[in-house]
Amino acid sequence: MTTMTRGGFASAASSLEFNTGGWRLARPEHRGRHAPCETSCPAGENPRAYLGAAADGDLRAAWEKLVEANPLPAITGRVCHHPCETGCNRGQYDEPIAIHSIERFLGDRAIEAGWDYPVGAPGGDAPAAAIVGAGPAGLSAAYHLLKRGIKPVLFDAQPAAGGLLRSALPPYRLPRTILDREIERVIAAGIDFRPDKRIGRDISIEELRADYRAVFLAPGAERPRRWSADGAEPARMRYGLDLLKSWTSVGDLPVKGKIAIVGGGNTAIDLARVLKFAGATEVHVITFQALPGAAAVPDAMSAVAREIRQAVEEGVIIHDHRGIRRLIMRGEKLEAVEMVHMREMDDSGRGRRLVAFEGTETILKADEVIPAIGQEVNSAGFESVIGRGPFFHADRFGRLADHAGIFAGGDACGAAGTVSGAIGDGRRAARAIEAYLRGTAPPEQAVIEPIAYRHLNLSYFDHAPRAAAPILSASERSAGNEIESSISQAGVHAEAERCFSCGECMACDNCWTLCPDNSVLKLAGAPPGRDRYVFDYEHCKGCGICAHECPAGFIMMIDEN
Amino acid sequence: MEPKREGISVAALHHQQPAFRGLDAGHMACPGCGQALGARLVTEAIGPDAIIANATGCLEVFTSMWPRSSWRVPWIHSLFENAPAVASGIEAALKAQGRQTKVVVMGGDGGTFDIGLQSLSGMLERNHNVLYVCFDNEAYMNTGVQRSSSTPHAAMTTTSPRGETRMGKRHLKKDLLAIIGAHRIPYAATATVAYPSDLRAKVRRGIEIEGAAFLLVHSPCPLGWGHDGADSIEVARLAVQTGFFPIVEMERGVVAGVMKIREVRPVADYLRLQDRFQHLFEDSREAREELQHLQELADHNIEVYGLRADEPHPRDSEGADTVRRGGMRWS
Ligand SMILES: Cc1cc2nc3c(=O)[nH]c(=O)nc-3n(C[C@H](O)[C@H](O)[C@H](O)COP(=O)(O)OP(=O)(O)OC[C@H]3O[C@@H](n4cnc5c(N)ncnc54)[C@H](O)[C@@H]3O)c2cc1C
Ligand SMILES: Cc1ncc(C[n+]2csc(CCOP(=O)(O)OP(=O)(O)O)c2C)c(N)n1
Ligand code: SF4
Ligand code: SF4
Ligand code: SF4
Ligand code: SF4
Numbered sequence: 054m055t056t057m058t059r060g061g062f063a064s065a066a067s068s069l070e071f072n073t074g075g076w077r078l079a080r081p082e083h084r085g086r087h088a089p090c091e092t093s094c095p096a097g098e099n100p101r102a103y104l105g106a107a108a109d110g111d112l113r114a115a116w117e118k119l120v121e122a123n124p125l126p127a128i129t130g131r132v133c134h135h136p137c138e139t140g141c142n143r144g145q146y147d148e149p150i151a152i153h154s155i156e157r158f159l160g161d162r163a164i165e166a167g168w169d170y171p172v173g174a175p176g177g178d179a180p181a182a183a184i185v186g187a188g189p190a191g192l193s194a195a196y197h198l199l200k201r202g203i204k205p206v207l208f209d210a211q212p213a214a215g216g217l218l219r220s221a222l223p224p225y226r227l228p229r230t231i232l233d234r235e236i237e238r239v240i241a242a243g244i245d246f247r248p249d250k251r252i253g254r255d256i257s258i259e260e261l262r263a264d265y266r267a268v269f270l271a272p273g274a275e276r277p278r279r280w281s282a283d284g285a286e287p288a289r290m291r292y293g294l295d296l297l298k299s300w301t302s303v304g305d306l307p308v309k310g311k312i313a314i315v316g317g318g319n320t321a322i323d324l325a326r327v328l329k330f331a332g333a334t335e336v337h338v339i340t341f342q343a344l345p346g347a348a349a350v351p352d353a354m355s356a357v358a359r360e361i362r363q364a365v366e367e368g369v370i371i372h373d374h375r376g377i378r379r380l381i382m383r384g385e386k387l388e389a390v391e392m393v394h395m396r397e398m399d400d401s402g403r404g405r406r407l408v409a410f411e412g413t414e415t416i417l418k419a420d421e422v423i424p425a426i427g428q429e430v431n432s433a434g435f436e437s438v439i440g441r442g443p444f445f446h447a448d449r450f451g452r453l454a455d456h457a458g459i460f461a462g463g464d465a466c467g468a469a470g471t472v473s474g475a476i477g478d479g480r481r482a483a484r485a486i487e488a489y490l491r492g493t494a495p496p497e498q499a500v501i502e503p504i505a506y507r508h509l510n511l512s513y514f515d516h517a518p519r520a521a522a523p524i525l526s527a528s529e530r531s532a533g534n535e536i537e538s539s540i541s542q543a544g545v546h547a548e549a550e551r552c553f554s555c556g557e558c559m560a561c562d563n564c565w566t567l568c569p570d571n572s573v574l575k576l577a578g579a580p581p582g583r584d585r586y587v588f589d590y591e592h593c594k595g596c597g598i599c600a601h602e603c604p605a606g607f608i609m610m611i612d613e614n
Numbered sequence: 615m616e617p618k619r620e621g622i623s624v625a626a627l628h629h630q631q632p633a634f635r636g637l638d639a640g641h642m643a644c645p646g647c648g649q650a651l652g653a654r655l656v657t658e659a660i661g662p663d664a665i666i667a668n669a670t671g672c673l674e675v676f677t678s679m680w681p682r683s684s685w686r687v688p689w690i691h692s693l694f695e696n697a698p699a700v701a702s703g704i705e706a707a708l709k710a711q712g713r714q715t716k717v718v719v720m721g722g723d724g725g726t727f728d729i730g731l732q733s734l735s736g737m738l739e740r741n742h743n744v745l746y747v748c749f750d751n752e753a754y755m756n757t758g759v760q761r762s763s764s765t766p767h768a769a770m771t772t773t774s775p776r777g778e779t780r781m782g783k784r785h786l787k788k789d790l791l792a793i794i795g796a797h798r799i800p801y802a803a804t805a806t807v808a809y810p811s812d813l814r815a816k817v818r819r820g821i822e823i824e825g826a827a828f829l830l831v832h833s834p835c836p837l838g839w840g841h842d843g844a845d846s847i848e849v850a851r852l853a854v855q856t857g858f859f860p861i862v863e864m865e866r867g868v869v870a871g872v873m874k875i876r877e878v879r880p881v882a883d884y885l886r887l888q889d890r891f892q893h894l895f896e897d898s899r900e901a902r903e904e905l906q907h908l909q910e911l912a913d914h915n916i917e918v919y920g921l922r923a924d925e926p927h928p929r930d931s932e933g934a935d936t937v938r939r940g941g942m943r944w945s
Binding site for chain 1: 622624625627628630631632635637638639640641642643644645646647648650651654655677679681682683684685686807810836842843844845846847848851926928932933935936937938939940941
């Protein structure tokens, strides 16, 4: 230490000896918060994490962060209704991040490049679990069990895995090559797949339980819900999902005239589009739900909004807030349907009730009426565990109340009805199954409040347009060609850079640049991110500038009194 | 100590920072001091081969607590009124020795707009190769917030209180830039701590230029302005976005460039955060008129400097502080 003499000069920054940190009333701390994209992803992805890696240019690291939660990104990137984007904070600023486009790009890149899933083989003495149904729920459970070091044995009644993805989702939005390759790769990661095995026919659930201490049931909902108009049913009624399944397996569908489809879900919309592509003169969709709008509609149709929009572009006619009151028959043949204004209304606390409004009837000419109003579990073989049905009653981790060791998820549990929801169910159930098999503490549900838009400092961001995927115009579309294509790698990078990194350090250097007391210090060699910065509490006076100016809301002032 | 830097001493870490910082921690500035930040940002842009002559004022006092110093470059304080004269002498001596060391003056607005104005004028007139940086906190802060000729109209200080006949300061803020411009020096500019990249770029330009250069840095003072220390940057940013403090560059006394305002905000957004303007939000005729007066002054700035942006630009009031992952923006 240089000593000071009159007329002398100070050695460099000798004031570091004054510990101005003692003045502080509150200290800044790094406090990571969950981003709304993460808390609203049903599959449990953390888009912020993989967007960060993509912005840094490391696509493989980005994919690995993505498949932490979701083993089927090439698929969900195409078919998910992406509530992550509805939740995305950037949507309140200009337009949400095109998360699904990046998810899809990463999924496709992993397939092309043959990146291995980051899972190891379970040890020889690892416990095993049985999974029934190789749809997205079952595949996800199997994959996550594998990640947790448990041997997954996956049974399906069909010769190939995929569930509804294979049997019902049309190739114009999920090409078979992508489906086949992604699912093959997940299975090759270490899943023992047993095709052509129907539980309840080839193996009983009791046999399964004798062989495996834990069983995950994900048989989906195979059986169409019955439909009739005032008790009347045409002699040969064809149900929507059955038609769609036969079309996907045969590739063709005999159709003529005017068709009226009842229902507002994905089956109704996909079937309508397939029939339109196949040459039906008019295709009408009749639903008591509402057309989705720019703002959230409480009783919106359950089909993916983007698909509804495209169906309308292709000429499908949607009658929203309508129901069918009566079928007008000439003998065996359908002449027309009588529509009526219909809405689901609140039944004074006793749930919801469908109300038809008298005096609003109209007649719609139709040659066939096809119900597509939802499915329920085909309970054959599951009678001993499904209770009163028609769905399994599982908690958030798939646990069935009175059946220790049996877990369920996906469409078989009724609620979700989406691919990403099924993937999330499988993921959470794998946690519960592992805890059950290893006798560790069972997982508990935590309520997570994501970081709100107002906690970001938006001065530090600039407007930039959202990446738009190229899309075929309505006249160029056909049933067999994918309608939407991928964004470019440059587009992925630009889009990832739009991410606000809500609640997590983006290594922007603001705190380091703006602290009047040089009390945010950088660590040499640390990767870009939260580990790069430390607070010097010996000098920090607690002014709060760093917290206020952190664009990502990653710094919080903590009272020290 | 945080776990991630276990084993490294604070002093060692301060000296391992990736950018040179001529002003370090342990100084006695108030929490959230805009001037402390501004001075450090200036030293980052000048680098270690520099001599600073500092006029009397907060900066001089809070960085030189006997027997310590927060400076990492040679630094001299003589008087309030003569810092430019001291710098002129240093520059002449270095020139005689054939040395390239940069000479910089730092002073407050009291030291610049009022007390040191004649020696500053002399330095500019003789066109010494010196950069003069004034940290404008718009009053004599070190002696307890007395008005200066830089204090904005209607702001309250201890010597321009809100009284029975006056709503804060009676007179207008002196147009110092016009006076500086009249010396026809090669370069003069305004900047603010809210836009560090712009500030550092202007310091570099002022240093590169052969001859006298002048930089006025808007520097919020939580104590004197009566805002929360955490809001110092916010306040400074709003001063720019409202047109209250125009960011401009002059070459030989002619306006050569301005930071355009993309989204012009009402001055009330800026004033509301500060106690020195609180009386303008009273429910009275005088308050309403003075508030409108400040709005008109800001509009006048926008008009005479042509501050309103026609289209978005990366260096306008919204684009100039956009951050990027990995900190590339500020480097
Ligand atoms: C036409 C259509 C379009 C859709 N579009 C979308 C969309 O765009 N986006 C979206 O997110 N969701 C969409 N969905 C919903 C989505 O497909 C389902 O929510 C999802 O597939 C449910 O996954 P799961 O694994 O629970 O069941 P499933 O996918 O139904 O898989 C169940 C599997 O279990 C097998 N199985 C059944 N019973 C047995 C048994 N007893 N023994 C052995 N195996 C059995 C079946 O063979 C099947 O392979 C759509 C659904 C349909 C019908
Ligand atoms: C000739 C002279 N007059 C008065 C003082 C007392 N004095 C010391 S600091 C100061 C205020 C400085 O104000 P300013 O230059 O605006 O800088 P600030 O403290 O606001 O940063 C005054 C009046 C002095 N030191 N010398
Ligand atoms: S799975 Fe769906 S909700 Fe989740 S990140 Fe992907 S697109 Fe978004
Ligand atoms: S801006 Fe990024 S981190 Fe924030 S919600 Fe959107 S995707 Fe997630
Ligand atoms: S800006 Fe600096 S002094 Fe202020 S709270 Fe943050 S670290 Fe502390
Ligand atoms: S200001 Fe930037 S570098 Fe600092 S913590 Fe926040 S995001 Fe990270």
